[in-house]
Every structure is written in structure tokens, then in C-alpha cells.
Amino acid sequence: MPQKQKKRGRLWLNEGSCTRLKPEYPNHVWSYDLVFDKTTDRKPFKVLNIIDEYTRECLCTHVARQIRWAEVQECLAENFCLRGLPEYIRSDNGSEFTAKNLRDWLQRLEVTTTYIEPGSPWENGYIESFNGKMRDELLNGEIFDTMQEARILIEQWRKEYNTIRPHSSLGYRPPVPDVILPKEYQVCKKSLSSV
Numbered sequence: 001m002p003q004k005q006k007k008r009g010r011l012w013l014n015e016g017s018c019t020r021l022k023p024e025y026p027n028h029v030w031s032y033d034l035v036f037d038k039t040t041d042r043k044p045f046k047v048l049n050i051i052d053e054y055t056r057e058c059l060c061t062h063v064a065r066q067i068r069w070a071e072v073q074e075c076l077a078e079n080f081c082l083r084g085l086p087e088y089i090r091s092d093n094g095s096e097f098t099a100k101n102l103r104d105w106l107q108r109l110e111v112t113t114t115y116i117e118p119g120s121p122w123e124n125g126y127i128e129s130f131n132g133k134m135r136d137e138l139l140n141g142e143i144f145d146t147m148q149e150a151r152i153l154i155e156q157w158r159k160e161y162n163t164i165r166p167h168s169s170l171g172y173r174p175p176v177p178d179v180i181l182p183k184e185y186q187v188c189k190k191s192l193s194s195v
Contacts, residue, residue, distance in 0.1 A: 021114060027054075027085070028088065030052055032076075033094075033131060034048055039150065045063060046065070046067045048063075048071065053126040053127075057175040062075045063151045063154055071096075073105055080109070088111070089106065090115075092124060137157070138153070
């Protein structure tokens with residue numbers, strides 16, 4: 001017989017919840033989270049997804065066997081150079097997102113981190129919805145033999161998601177058209193890494 005479960009109190013939404021902190025314009029609130037999958041040799045890999053909650057654009061899909069806070073910081077720095085700084089970044093309480101070095105770096109840049117309650121993925125609904133779409137439309141239908149193959153196919157799917165795939169929340173339009181990267185991008189990337 002299964003053991004009796006201890007009764008739990010109702011989980012109330014905290015200040016980091018997507019219900020309490022709604023995105024109002026581009027670069028207002030970004031979210032990030034990890035998705036897990038395996039290559040055919042049964043070795044796991046992670047995908048770091050970063051989205052702008054207002055535009056629904058997927059800003060980054062970083063694929064690696066292990067992702068630590070330094071890789072998260074590098075992906076954020078690259079996107080800060082391309083798009084500017086968001087006011088808030090929402091995430092769960094994973095060690096990659098709560099590392100002291102990463103929090104200190106974001107604080108110096110004046111980006112507010114908002115964490116959801118442990119065990120409450122619905123409080124981070126935008127990124128959870130994106131992760132579900134990635135799982136349904138890509139990860140469940142592809143067999144990845146190598147990490148390079150995973151990186152290429154996931155990046156192709158991200159580009160299609162952003163530029164072609166219609167989104168019902170955006171009036172059945174894609175989040176962003178194709179864009180040309182500004183020349184100042186490389187200069188900005190170097191200056192952010194020194195902060």
C-alpha cells in the first residue's frame with residue numbers, strides 16, 4: 001500500500017509569478033529554464049532556453065552536456081548586447097540560476113531576478129509553455145546521434161519558431177521577422193564581459 005502523504009497547504013503566488021508580474025513591453029520580463037533530452041548513446045544533454053515574455057521570441061537555445069552558471073551568464077551577456085537589458089529575469093530556483101556570481105553580476109547590471117516558488121512551474125508559465133512546444137514539436141520527434149546534430153536542429157527550430165511559426169497569442173503571426181545584427185554587437189559583448 002502507498003504511504004499516506006502529508007497534507008500540504010495551498011501554494012500562493014509569490015512576487016515572481018507570471019500572474020503578479022506581467023510583461024508589458026519588450027525587454028520588460030525575460031524567462032529562462034532548462035530542458036533535458038538524450039542522444040542515441042543515452043547520454044543526457046541540456047538546452048538553456050531564454051525568451052522575452054512580451055514578444056514571445058526565443059532569444060537563445062544553448063545546447064550542452066552540462067550547463068553551469070558561467071554558460072548562463074555568457075548567453076545572457078550575448079543577448080544583452082543584441083537586445084539591451086531586461087528589467088526582470090524570471091526563473092526557477094535551479095543552481096544554474098541562483099549561483100551567487102550570476103546574481104551579483106545581474107545586480108551590478110541592475111537586472112532584477114525573480115524566482116518562482118519551488119515546485120510551482122505554473123508561476124513561470126511563459127517559459128513552461130515554450131518548453132512544452134519545443135518538446136512536442138521537436139524533441140519528441142527527433143533522434144539526436146551527436147551533440148552537433150542536436151545543436152543544429154534545435155537552432156533551426158528556434159529560427160522557425162521566431163520567424164515562421166504562427167502564434168495564437170500574437171494574432172497568428174510569428175514573434176519577429178528576420179533581422180540584421182548591428183555592427184556594435186562585438187564591441188558590446190567585450191564590454192559586458194568585463195563588468
